[in-house]
Amino acid sequence: MKNSGSPRSHAPKIIPRAAHNVSRKEFSKSALKVLYRLDKAGYQSFLVGGCVRDAMLELHPKDFDVATNATPDEVRALFGNCRLIGRRFRLAHVRFGREIIEVATFRAAAIHVDDDVEHDREGRILRDNVYGSIDEDVWRRDFTCNALYYNIADFSIWDYTGGVEDVERRQLVLIGDPEQRLREDPVRMLRAIRFAAKLEFSIDPAVVRAIHHHAGLLTNVPAARLFDEFLKLFQSGHAERTFELLREHGLFAEMFPATEQELARDSDFLRFVLAAVRNTDRRVHAGKSVTPMFLLGVFFWAPVRKLAEIRRVQEKMPESQALSVAAYDLVAQQQRRISIPRRFTVPMREMLALQPRFLQMRGKRAMKLLSHRRFRAAYDFMLLRARTGQIAGETADFWTDVQTQSGDERAASFQLNARPAKQRRPRGRRRRKKPQVP
Ligand code: ATP
């Protein structure tokens, strides 16, 4: 295997415009404006990262990162529509309507500036904040395919690490020593999976080995960062492949231990989760919205049901309540790994707790489910359960049909009139207070 990462050891290979397929048409007008203005002001100005890689692969990049030797303050001086963000390492955000172009000043690689880099005990980088030049910036990047720089001055591509070749071979290769790079930032393991799934790349065997050694380091990553990464992993239209790869490489178990435990022993649950990730991908590709709470509810369903069953038996709780309490407990466990904001956990618990109510198809209370604020999500969840054999097809059909029925038809479906008249009490009487017993 070649070593792509002997730092600062060589000059870039410069691929002139005539020798590569990356066309400016692939880049947004706003990104080009930023690049040209920096260039005109005498700064180096490159596109870097995912947008260059995706353009080479004809994947139509949507998100553009600019790298330059101008400092953040110099960038701000050039653009009216510019904000500096980040405390530790400042980046410039140049805004064009809803589009934001991120402009970063070249940064020295962590491994070159040992005095300025803090590592934790496992070698994770805690701080790296030294500006540098492009031939330093390149070595801090994760994969060779992410370290290609498109130079606006002459439309050439600068390749220090063999990235062009790796894109052509469709391989994800970490720059430098894989073991060290994963220790520095364990999220790179998840990024490897995400890019492998999205780009249909294979992962360099040395990287695979390093992932297998270091999967456990994911527990050191701040839980909030893992939630952001979870969203990118599962909501970018490649959730199915991502899910398979995460499991294959032992990373899913680190992210969702309780889920993995059930997946490993329950093939029906696995089919259910697979149906859900496929469904998520279909929605993303159709441009429909996806909410993380739905997929999280799916991941938690089997372990929550298991916990709920214990509660139900030991504490004689009604099923709905047991599910809600069990979901609460599981979320609390899970938060230590991935912190899920309350705005997702609360509706998720409601969605799970509503499941038993789909089995009741008679009476007013059953009909009231239709107007529950979480009905839509709970219904979709129930449909998925029906599709994988957890619930009778007729039950699912019933709830599908009643949604489009008129008032009278609906009353008949729920058999509202079937109750004997004498059971109905006049409204007024129910409110009357019981006589006080002295
Ligand atoms: P996409 O936008 O498709 O998710 P990307 O490669 O652009 O892919 P970003 O997260 O936008 O990914 O990051 C931009 C670039 O910054 C990357 O291509 C990579 O060069 C560098 N980078 C991002 N995260 C890391 C990391 N954890 N370690 C090292 N380099 C990173």
Ligand code: MG
């Ligand atoms: Mg990007």
